[in-house]
Amino acid sequence: MPLRENYFGHVLAGSGISLRPLRSPPSIPTTHSYLMAVPFFRWLRTRFDLAHDMADPAEIVADVEAGIAFKGTNLWVLFFAILVASVGLNVNSTAVIIGAMLISPLMGPIVGVGFGAATSDVDLVRRGLKNLGIAAGLSVLVSALYFCFTPLTDAGSELLARTTPTTWDVAIALFGGAAGAIGFTRREVSNVVPGVSIATALMPPLCTAGYGLATAHWAFMAGALYLFCINAAFISLAMFLVARILPLPQHNFIDPQHARRAKLMFWAVALLTAVPSVYLAAGIVRRTTFEHNAQRFVDEELNLPGAYVITRRIEYDQRAINVLLTGRVLTPAQLRAVRARLDTYHLSRAQLIVRQGLAQLDSADAHALRTSLLEDVRSRNEQTMAGYDARLAQLQELLTQQAASRSGLPAPDALLREVQAEHPTVRQLALSQLAHPAADSLRADTTVVVSVRTTRPLPADEAQHLSQWLSVRAGTRRPVRLLLETTK
Template sequence: MFDVLRRFLHTRFLLTDDMADPAEIQADVEAGIAFRGTNLWVLIFAILVASVGLNVNSTAVIIGAMLISPLMGPIVGVGYGAATLTLDLIRRGLKSLLTASVLSLLVSALYFRLTPLSDAGSELLARTTPTTWDVLIALFGGAAGAVALTRRGHSNAVPGVAIATALMPPLCTAGYGLATAHWSFLFGALYLFAINCVFIALATFLVCRVLPLPSHTFVSRQRAQRVQFSIWTVALLTAAPSVYLAIGIVRDGTFTHNAQRFVDEQLNLPGTYVVTSRILPRQQALNVLLAGQRLSPAQLKKAQVQLPRYHLANAQLTVRQGLARLDSADAQALRSSLLEDVRSRQEQTLVGYETRLVQLQQVLERNNTAGGGLPTATALLREVQVEHPDVRQLGLSRLVRPAADSLPADTTVLVAVRARRPLPIAEQQRLAAWLSLRAGSRQPVRLVVETQALPAAQPARSRPARRR
C-alpha cells in the first residue's frame, strides 16, 4: 500500500520529466545576470515606469514595470551559483545586483526630486513596511520561478513571479524616501527589498539542489571541500538573518492583528469612534485616539483587563480622548488610513467593472450567435453566400416579446441581409426556409432583405475638341 502511494506521489511530483538541458539552464541564468546594453536600458525604463506608477498611484502601471524589470536575473544567478558551486556566477550575480540596486535608487530619487507631485499615495505607502506575507510570497514565488526557469519551455510563471515578488516598487519607494528625506520610507523599503532578494535566492538555491544539476568540478579534493564549506557558510550566514527577520515579521504581524482586534472589539463602542490607532509592535505599544462619547475610567479599566485575552498582556495601552489631543503622528496615520480606504474602494470598483464587462461580453456573444442554434453572423454569411452570392452583408439580433395578459413571452431571431441587387421573392422564401431549418426550429426566424444602394452615376465630362 505504501509502495503504491510512494510511486504515485513520485510520478505526480517528479520534476525531471520536462527539465531542460543543464547547459541551456546555465546559459539562461548567465544571460539574466549581465547588466549592460539592453538589460541596463530596460532596467532604467522600468525604474521610471514604476516611479511614475507610484507617483500617480496607478496599480496597472506598477504591474507593467514589474513585468519588464530584469532584476530577477542576478538574484536567480546567486541562488543557482550557490547550488552548483559556481563561484563566478555568485560573484557576478552579487556585483550585478548591487549595480542594479544603486542605479535604481539613484534614478528613482532623481525622478522624485524633479516631479511636481510630492504626495505619497497608498501604493507607495504599502511598500514602506514588510509584512509576514511578503516573506512567504518571496519564498514561494522564488521557488515557482526556479522551477519555471529549469523547464524546456518557459511557462508564464516567470512573469507571475516578477509581479508577485515586487522587486522594483520597493526600490522606487526607497528612492522617494531618499529624494524627500523620509528616512523611514527609505529604510523600510530597502528592508522589504532585501527580504525579497534573500528569500528568492534561498528558494532558487533549494530548488536547484533538489534537481540533478551538475556541480562545478575542481582539480583538487581539498579545494573542492574548501569551496563547498565557503558556499555553505555564506548560505547559512545569509539565511540565518533572513530567518530571524522572518520570525520578527511574523511576531510583529501577530501583534498588529491582535491589537487591531482589541481596538475593534473593546474600544469601538456605540457613540465612541476610533480616529486613529497607532500600533507599534517593536515597542509593544498601542496608542489610540477616540472621538465622540468619552469613556469613563471604569470602561477604560475594563478594556485594559481584556488585553491578556488578545495575547497582549505586556502591551502598553495609551488611550487619548477628544480631537484636541490630535498630534502630527495622528494626522499622518489618519491620512494613511484614508488613502488605504480610497485604494480599497478603487479596487472594489475595478472588480465590479470587470464583472460587469464579463457579463456584457457574454450578452454580446449571445447576441452574436443569436441563440436559436445559428452560428455567428460572419460564419452564417459565408454559408449563405454559397447559394446566394449577391448577399454582401448579414446581421443577427433577437427580438424579445415579454409576456402580456394571456400571451406567453417569445423570442424571434431577426436575420437582416443586404444584397447588391433585389432578390426575387422565390429566392427570399427559399433563403428564409433554409434559415429556419439551419436554426433547428428552436426559435422562429424572420428574414429582412435590403438592397445595397449603388452610387449615383457620375456625369461624363465633355472633352475639348482637339485641334488639327
C-alpha cells in the first residue's frame, strides 16, 4: 500500500497504522496577515500597541492585591479621605474635594473586580466585591456621623452636583476607567491614575449619600448612590475590557469542569456589569435629552414680553414641565398655542403645567429658587475672582516693567539670559525695589533688589563678581543689592 500523507503530520503504511510527524500543514492566509502587509496598518499597530511598555504581570497582580484590602494603611487613608471629602462638601470647597479624591483608595477594589474577571481569578473578584461593599458602607456611615454633628447643614452647590447623574458622568467613568486601566498596567508610574481618581468621582457621591442619610434627604441619598454605582460599574467594565486586550496570563484550574464553570461565571459577571451599565446609560441619555429639550422649550417659548419665568421644575419621571410665571397673565388661547409647540421640541408626550402669579409659589419653588440663586452667586464669584486674578497679573507685570526701567536694568527675562551666559547655575531671577524714606539729613532713596535662585551655592568670588557686574549693568541710577537663594 503506498504511503499517504495527510495534513495532520502522520503517515499510514500497510495494514498497520504507524503515526509519526511528517510536516506541518500549509499556512492559510488570514485577514490579519493581509492587513499587516499594508504599511499603514503596520504603522497603526506599532503606534497603538499596549504591550511594549506593559509592566510585568506579577507586578500588576501585586499592585491589584495591595489595593484591594482595606486594613492598616488603606483603612486609615479611607477614613481620612471620608472626613476630608465631607468637610469639602460641607464648606463648598472644590480644592478640598479634589484632595479627598486624590487620597481616596476606593479605586483599588473596583480595579480588582475588573482585573479578576478578565484574568479568571474567582478569589480576586470575590474579595474585590466584598471590600468595595465594606468601603462604601463605611464611607456613608462615617460621613453621616460627620453631618450629624456639623453646625453647617445647608446643601452647597458642590453637594447638589453629586445628586443627579448625567450622560457625561457615564462617558467620564468609561473613558476615565479605560485610561486608568492602561496607566495602572504600565512599567513607569504616571499621573494617569490620580487624574482618573479626580475625573471619576467616587468618594464625594458616597459622602453626599451620608449627608442625605444624616438629614433625611432621601432623594439626595438615592441620587448620590446612583452616581457612585454608575462610576464603579463603568470603571470596572473598562478595566475588564482593557485587561482582556492585554497579554495577561489567565488563572489556571486543575479541574477542567471547574475551569469551565468559572469562565461561565466570569462572563456572567461581565454581562451583569455591562447590561445594567448600558441600561443606566440609556436611561440617563433619555433623561438628559428630555431635560435639555424642556429647558430650551421654556427659554424660547415662555419668556414672552411682560411675562417672566420665576422657577421651572422639569420632572422626567412624570414627563412634566412645571413652570411658575409672573408679570403679564397669559390667556387660555396663548397657553394652548404654547402647548401646541411641544412637538417641535420632541416633547409630544410631556405635560406642561403653567402657574401664574406669586400666589402659586410653593415650597418646591422656594427650594428651586434658592438653588438657582446659589448657583448664580457661585458663578458670579468665580467670574469676579477670575477678573481679579487677571488684573493682579497685569499689575504685577506692570510693576516689574517699571522697576526694570527705573533701575537701568533690562526686563527680568532678558537679564536672566545675560546672567546665565556667565553663570549657568542660575535658574530664576526677579527684580524689586526697596524704598528708603528720608530720615534726618539723609534723603529718600531706592535700592534695586535682584533675587537670584541657583541650583547650587555660588562661590564667594563668583557671587561678588555677579554683584559687581549687576551694579555696572545698572549704571549709576540706583544702588543694586543681590540676594542669593539655592533651590533644594
